[in-house]
Structure formats: C-alpha cells, structure tokens
Amino acid sequence: MAEETKDKKTASDKPEEFYVRYYVGHKGKFGHEFLEFEFRPDGLLRYANNSQYKKDHMIRKEIYLNDAVLKELKRIIQDSEIMKEDDSQWPSPDRVGRQELEIVCGDEHISFVTSKIGSLVDVEDSKDAEGLKIFYFLIQDLRCLVFSLISLHFKIKPI
DSSP states (O other): OOOOOOOOOOGGOOOOOOOOEEEEEETTEEEEEEEEEOOOTEEEEEEEEEEOGGGGEEEEEEOOOOOOHHHHHHHHHHHTTTTGGGGGEEEEEBBBHHHHHHHHEEEEEEEEEEEEEHHHHHTTSTTTHHHHHHHHHHHHHHHHHHHHHHHHHHOOOOO
C-alpha cells in the first residue's frame, strides 16, 4: 500500500505577494465623487462608488474571489506589460480628476498617477501615447472584470 505524502509549505514556499488598487475621482459640484476597487492577497475584492449626483449614496461591496479568478487577474496584468511602463510623461492630475493604479506582483511594486482619461483621443495627445494606451486598455479590462464580478455576485448593475 502506497503512503501518501502531504506537501508542507516552508517560509521560502510562501505564495507570491499580489495586490491591485485602482482609484478614479474628482472633487466638484457634487462633492468628492470616485470609483475605487482593490484586489487583496487573501482574495478579497473591495469596491466603492461614491456619486452624489441626484443625491445618490455610496455603494460599497466586498466579495471573496477564488484562486482561479486571481490567477486570471494576474494573467491580464502580466499580459498588458504595464509593469514596464513609467508615468513620468503622462498628464498630471488636474481639476478634471485623477486616476491611480497600484500593483504589487511578487517583488515588483509600481504605482501610477495621471489625470482622468475621457477617450482614446486624450491618450493619443499625450507625450507617452504608447504607455498611456497600455494603461487605458488595462483599466478598461480591470473595470469590466470588477463590474462583471459584482453583477454576477449581487445581481445588480454597477454604475
């Protein structure tokens, strides 16, 4: 009879560190309006949407994701090659608003800050159009993923 062996995790086998946070917002006529989400290493997706338009209230949602979803998220980020980019030539945040993206993946930690991007025309007019285009499309993919997960889990339509 064969004896089963159980894998034991040592300190060197600890899972790769992984964290993603995105924020887009502005302060204006209706106060501080923003959308923010973060994927934490334990699988927790935290989502917040604060819109004061027509006296709306803040929406907060939390979902625990399984390893398959986190693995797909890592793949999306790695395939985008965003970790190779530099935001020094991107538009600075202004009165229109700001976007922030922070990613920790293994030993790499990167943080981007730029102005709100209305459309691809804004991207193409920047000093680093290729880098900003990578950021723009990655953000679209991440937002789509988050909205899909929230919609599936809570059966609501996020704004």
